[in-house]
Amino acid sequence: MKKIFSIISAAVCTAALTSAFTSVQFSVSAADGEKVYGTMNIPYADFYKAEIDDAYEVDAVSSATTKGKWGMNGKGEIVEGTYNNGNGTILGVNFPVEASADDVDALKEKYGFTVLDSKPTAYKEVSLSGDTLSVSKLVDTDGEQTVDGSATVSTNSYYGDYQIKVTGYPENTVLYGVIVNTKEDDHYAMRHLENIWRNGSYAWSAGIKTVEYHGNHVSYEDYESSKGKTVTSVTFITLDGYTTVNVGEQYLPIRFAGEVKADDASAGTGRTALSITGFPEDYKKVITADEGLNVTETEISYTDAKPGKYNVNVEDENGKYAPMTAQFILSTDDVPVKFADGKLTTADGFTDDDKANFLKNLATVDINDTSYKATGSKAIKLFKEDGSIDFDVTVSDAKVFENNGTYNITLNSTGYNAPYSFEVKNDVQNTTATTTAKTTKTTTKTAKTTTSASNSPKTGVNGMAFPVAVLTLAGATAFVLRKKND
Numbered sequence: 001m002k003k004i005f006s007i008i009s010a011a012v013c014t015a016a017l018t019s020a021f022t023s024v025q026f027s028v029s030a031a032d033g034e035k036v037y038g039t040m041n042i043p044y045a046d047f048y049k050a051e052i053d054d055a056y057e058v059d060a061v062s063s064a065t066t067k068g069k070w071g072m073n074g075k076g077e078i079v080e081g082t083y084n085n086g087n088g089t090i091l092g093v094n095f096p097v098e099a100s101a102d103d104v105d106a107l108k109e110k111y112g113f114t115v116l117d118s119k120p121t122a123y124k125e126v127s128l129s130g131d132t133l134s135v136s137k138l139v140d141t142d143g144e145q146t147v148d149g150s151a152t153v154s155t156n157s158y159y160g161d162y163q164i165k166v167t168g169y170p171e172n173t174v175l176y177g178v179i180v181n182t183k184e185d186d187h188y189a190m191r192h193l194e195n196i197w198r199n200g201s202y203a204w205s206a207g208i209k210t211v212e213y214h215g216n217h218v219s220y221e222d223y224e225s226s227k228g229k230t231v232t233s234v235t236f237i238t239l240d241g242y243t244t245v246n247v248g249e250q251y252l253p254i255r256f257a258g259e260v261k262a263d264d265a266s267a268g269t270g271r272t273a274l275s276i277t278g279f280p281e282d283y284k285k286v287i288t289a290d291e292g293l294n295v296t297e298t299e300i301s302y303t304d305a306k307p308g309k310y311n312v313n314v315e316d317e318n319g320k321y322a323p324m325t326a327q328f329i330l331s332t333d334d335v336p337v338k339f340a341d342g343k344l345t346t347a348d349g350f351t352d353d354d355k356a357n358f359l360k361n362l363a364t365v366d367i368n369d370t371s372y373k374a375t376g377s378k379a380i381k382l383f384k385e386d387g388s389i390d391f392d393v394t395v396s397d398a399k400v401f402e403n404n405g406t407y408n409i410t411l412n413s414t415g416y417n418a419p420y421s422f423e424v425k426n427d428v429q430n431t432t433a434t435t436t437a438k439t440t441k442t443t444t445k446t447a448k449t450t451t452s453a454s455n456s457p458k459t460g461v462n463g464m465a466f467p468v469a470v471l472t473l474a475g476a477t478a479f480v481l482r483k484k485n486d
Contacts, residue, residue: 047176061089153251177189186229188226208256308361331415336351372400
């Protein structure tokens with residue numbers, strides 16, 4: 001009899017545990033009408049709707065397809081906190097919500113609702129009426145945080161017409177939403193990759209630059225009105241609620257479809273044409289150029305100018321309109337360097353300044369079939385101070401000269417029409433070098449790869465649902481406990 005009782009007790013316990021886990025996973029423990037907390041996929045349009053007083057419908061990001069970054073939404077990755085359609089479009093964010101128990105099953109089916117075991121710090125209230133989803137303004141149980149910061153505005157961005165870099169923004173956390181606020185009471189919603197970038201930088205198009213750095217078309221219709229407005233604060237939405245950073249008054253100079261163009265020309269002494277077109281009538285031009293150049297509205301002249309890239313700038317004296325810049329190249333067929341006796345030195349007939357200018361303008365270094373950038377934070381540092389090759393050099397933690405043997409090296413410098421090529425032999429016993437100067441640049445390479453720095457905003461699709469209820473509970477608990485300092 002005792003044995004039978006033990007078996008029955010074990011069965012009851014097992015059934016009770018199964019029921020408990022099932023109630024956690026499917027929220028069947030909540031009575032009809034009770035509130036249930038969870039996370040779910042919220043489309044951008046619904047996420048921002050109440051935040052910006054229905055000013056406009058925020059689109060999904062369909063152009064953020066560069067190198068699959070739209071799918072990098074795991075913990076710590078570039079678009080953490082987002083979800084996508086699996087085919088290059090970021091649809092919105094996965095965020096905590098409060099819902100009626102009556103809606104849980106439909107929300108689970110339509111929006112990937114996953115129950116949490118406790119009330120989150122910040123959430124949105126959601127409800128369903130047929131197929132219509134209603135999403136509230138953020139409920140921040142800790143209260144909105146307001147801090148003083150600063151910002152700088154650029155009208156020369158790779159990613160649109162305006163880029164604002166903010167200091168004082170919440171760091172070491174996931175940004176689910178960013179809203180740029182103006183003195184004129186306009187509010188502009190930012191989306192991941194197209195608008196939200198890393199290190200406090202946020203960019204958007206106002207209708208002038210509509211194709212960004214990687215060739216993607218960017219949305220601009222809802223941002224056109226930002227031209228000429230003054231940004232006063234930026235609001236950030238995280239799992240901890242609102243943080244609004246006051247940035248003073250940052251004017252957005254009016255962008256327009258004008259053009260400044262300077263023709264390339266030969267280095268040394270000469271002149272080149274400059275054209276300034278499409279400027280507003282009330283644009284009061286102030287024209288400047290790099291040191292050593294003389295400039296008018298139609299021409300740039302120079303004396304003893306070295307090869308390289310130069311700039312001419314046009315600014316509005318009144319500050320109403322955005323400045324514009326043109327770049328042009330002064331070039332030469334000369335090659336002022338040579339590789340001899342194991343070192344890169346000054347070629348015969350040239351000065352050390354000529355050599356230094358060649359290296360200052362170095363753009364890429366080709367080593368066998370791989371091209372390395374020679375500028376930026378991940379630039380290859382090929383030469384030691386004495387001009388010898390650093391055979392221990394690494395790029396992105398990968399050793400460039402991995403094996404012993406002969407390496408073909410080509411130096412490509414901006415403003416120098418002919419690249420300079422030579423061979424070196426990497427040998428732990430004896431390093432030798434032979435030199436061959438090329439007069440024309442090789443334009444075709446087989447299986448060529450490029451190592452470069454990446455400029456590119458941080459915040460995931462729901463994790464894969466585990467069939468075991470215990471893992472579901474653990475994952476949901478971790479989501480709630482995750483703070484900006486984790």
